[in-house]
Amino acid sequence: MKSQTAIKLFAVGLVAAGVTAVDVKPSVAGMFDGVEVRVASFGGKWRKLIESTVGEAFAKEGGKMVYVAGSPSPNFAKLIAARGSEPPFDLMETTDDFLPPLLAKGMLDEIDYSKVPNESALPSQNKTKHGVLTWVTQSSIIYNTEKFKEHGIPVPQKYADLKHPKLQGKISIPDIAGGGVMPCLVGMALEGGGSETNIQPALDLIASLDVKAFWKGNSGLRTLLKSGDVWAACAGVHTMGRLLGVAPLWATHVEVKPGIHGVLKQGWLVKIKGGKNDAARDWIVNHFISKAHQEGVMKGWLLSSRSDVLADYASRDGMDFMRLKPDEVKNMYSIDFSKVDRAAYTEQWNRKVGAGS
Amino acid sequence: MNPRARSKLISSGSRSLILAAVYIFLFAPIIIVMATSFDYGERAYVIFPPERFTFDAYLNIPEYIENGIYLSVGVGISAALGASLIGIPAALGIVRSDIPGKSLIMTLFRIPLQIPGVVMGLAFLQAYYAIGAATDWYANGTYIGLVIAHIFAATPFVIGAVVPVLQRFQPTLEEAAQTLGASRMTTFRKITLPLIAPGVFAGSLYAFMISFGDVPIAIFLSKPGTSTFPVEVFFALEQEFDTTILAASTLVVIFSLMVLLIIQRFSGLDVFVRTR
Numbered sequence: 148m149k150s151q152t153a154i155k156l157f158a159v160g161l162v163a164a165g166v167t168a169v170d171v172k173p174s175v176a177g178m179f180d181g182v183e184v185r186v187a188s189f190g191g192k193w194r195k196l197i198e199s200t201v202g203e204a205f206a207k208e209g210g211k212m213v214y215v216a217g218s219p220s221p222n223f224a225k226l227i228a229a230r231g232s233e234p235p236f237d238l239m240e241t242t243d244d245f246l247p248p249l250l251a252k253g254m255l256d257e258i259d260y261s262k263v264p265n266e267s268a269l270p271s272q273n274k275t276k277h278g279v280l281t282w283v284t285q286s287s288i289i290y291n292t293e294k295f296k297e298h299g300i301p302v303p304q305k306y307a308d309l310k311h312p313k314l315q316g317k318i319s320i321p322d323i324a325g326g327g328v329m330p331c332l333v334g335m336a337l338e339g340g341g342s343e344t345n346i347q348p349a350l351d352l353i354a355s356l357d358v359k360a361f362w363k364g365n366s367g368l369r370t371l372l373k374s375g376d377v378w379a380a381c382a383g384v385h386t387m388g389r390l391l392g393v394a395p396l397w398a399t400h401v402e403v404k405p406g407i408h409g410v411l412k413q414g415w416l417v418k419i420k421g422g423k424n425d426a427a428r429d430w431i432v433n434h435f436i437s438k439a440h441q442e443g444v445m446k447g448w449l450l451s452s453r454s455d456v457l458a459d460y461a462s463r464d465g466m467d468f469m470r471l472k473p474d475e476v477k478n479m480y481s482i483d484f485s486k487v488d489r490a491a492y493t494e495q496w497n498r499k500v501g502a503g504s
Numbered sequence: 505m506n507p508r509a510r511s512k513l514i515s516s517g518s519r520s521l522i523l524a525a526v527y528i529f530l531f532a533p534i535i536i537v538m539a540t541s542f543d544y545g546e547r548a549y550v551i552f553p554p555e556r557f558t559f560d561a562y563l564n565i566p567e568y569i570e571n572g573i574y575l576s577v578g579v580g581i582s583a584a585l586g587a588s589l590i591g592i593p594a595a596l597g598i599v600r601s602d603i604p605g606k607s608l609i610m611t612l613f614r615i616p617l618q619i620p621g622v623v624m625g626l627a628f629l630q631a632y633y634a635i636g637a638a639t640d641w642y643a644n645g646t647y648i649g650l651v652i653a654h655i656f657a658a659t660p661f662v663i664g665a666v667v668p669v670l671q672r673f674q675p676t677l678e679e680a681a682q683t684l685g686a687s688r689m690t691t692f693r694k695i696t697l698p699l700i701a702p703g704v705f706a707g708s709l710y711a712f713m714i715s716f717g718d719v720p721i722a723i724f725l726s727k728p729g730t731s732t733f734p735v736e737v738f739f740a741l742e743q744e745f746d747t748t749i750l751a752a753s754t755l756v757v758i759f760s761l762m763v764l765l766i767i768q769r770f771s772g773l774d775v776f777v778r779t780r
Contacts, residue, residue, distance in 0.1 A: 228724070370745070
């Protein structure tokens with residue numbers, strides 16, 4: 148008798164478990180059930196942002212966003228190696244310097260803007276046939292307000308002001324091998340009468356400075372700025388945004404050409420040729436320029452590509468170290484990377500700066 | 505104090521100072537990483553000495569970092585085994601055989617040491633794509649693909665550690681065993697292998713370390729799911745300072761120390777330096 152009761156209880160238990168199991172399945176089928184899209188972008192907290200704003204939304208539609216962590220340089224090398232085979236990822240977030248070679252080598256698919264409704268929030272220059280702008284940073288001179296005041300150093304109005312005798316041994320400049328070098332280099336070149344095709348004025352200026360550290364990564368530079376070892380640095384404003392309230396820092400945007408204040412560094416999302424699941428890729432592109440994701444971009448002290456998000460942040464207090472008004476962003480210099488010869492510049496750098504002449 | 509005693513004191517003091525400087529040089533980076541890992545928060549920079557003490561960073565280590573550690577340990581052990589399987593017979597062949605051009609062969613085995621890691625990573629990636637195009641099996645982004653590349657990079661270290669031990673080895677010991685009736689296999693197992701064990705141990709450990717710490721090769725051969733610990737750390741810290749990464753690194757350091765202590769307990773660390 149006892150065993151019969153046990154069997155009945157076991158059966159009831161099984162049915163209950165089955166009902167529960169059925170119940171936990173999604174009640175509504177997603178738009179992308181079982182679809183997997185591989186997105187290549189930067190690691191660290193950037194990855195957390197994309198996974199939380201784009202990956203989770205895609206998962207709600209039944210899809211899976213596979214994150215391929217990596218900076219544009221190795222990702223580009225992987226694409227070159229994979230030519231003729233399936234690409235290692237379907238979408239890639241890249242810096243503007245890799246756009247010309249990606250286009251020249253025919254590695255990009257066109258974006259179908261009819262499936263990207265958020266494009267209406269982007270100014271026309273922030274979207275092209277092959278990519279959408281996802282973030283921007285502005286090259287600036289970040290300086291320690293207390294040290295400048297204490298030593299009577301005027302706020303730099305131009306890069307040449309870094310020659311101030313009291314700043315020598317207290318300056319940080321991006322290293323030629325680092326990702327942040329080109330906006331600084333081109334800004335200095337423009338100021339000295341050069342351009343992205345002639346960086347000699349920038350190299351002459353750097354060679355004349357007593358540079359404390361050539362920075363490669365933002366976290367290293369932030370440590371130098373926070374500790375007070377470096378009083379002035381050529382870097383993107385996002386570098387100091389993350390030190391607001393913990394170090395006496397501010398940023399100034401140099402007028403590199405009449406009416407042009409500062410140089411931009413941009414991040415673009417592109418569709419890789421041969422990538423799978425085109426509809427899902429366009430859906431993800433749309434979410435990269437969604438308000439939720441772009442607000443996350445602003446929280447990381449980068450500039451959003453959306454006009455409405457920029458306008459919202461421009462009206463907030465304490466944001467004036469960044470130039471957020473539409474005219475201010477428009478009046479910054481965008482480097483034409485098709486004219487940049489990185490290998491030749493590295494050689495020139497090594498001769499002029501590396502040799503210490 | 506007489507001049508002799510003073511000179512002895514100065515000499516002893518300067519020795520102690522040099523020793524202290526060497527220890528500081530060796531351990532300071534590790535101590536800074538370990539200490540900073542207890543200062544958890546939304547920090548964008550390194551603070552040393554830490555301003556807070558909490559284990560929060562250890563409780564918030566991202567899953568992809570944990571997976572990276574497991575993968576790196578697995579790949580490291582596989583690479584060390586693979587490199588030993590190739591390196592020991594290669595070392596025996598180089599030392600024992602009479603084939604001509606032994607120095608050329610030894611040089612060939614050292615070639616991986618001369619190739620920059622980035623070049624090696626790219627070369628393997630290209631090769632895997634070429635093999636994949638022909639066979640429809642792509643080794644890039646697979647566990648086995650990573651292990652093969654790491655075996656290539658690590659084998660010279662095993663050979664480099666085993667060859668000097670073999671060169672000091674007295675062949676008369678093997679002859680004696682064989683005279684007493686031992687087969688060639690038994691002689692290798694019972695005489696040769698135990699005597700060259702220090703070199704094999706040292707070579708395998710080097711191979712493991714080369715694999716475990718590699719970034720430039722793995723950066724090209726990793727895919728989601730096969731991204732090693734150093735690669736994940738590299739991409740994470742490239743963008744943002746993150747204490748959880750330091751916490752994970754601290755755990756790896758502690759794990760390595762424990763392994764060394766276990767080896768010390770059971771066989772003695774001198775196996776890695778003993779050559780005869």
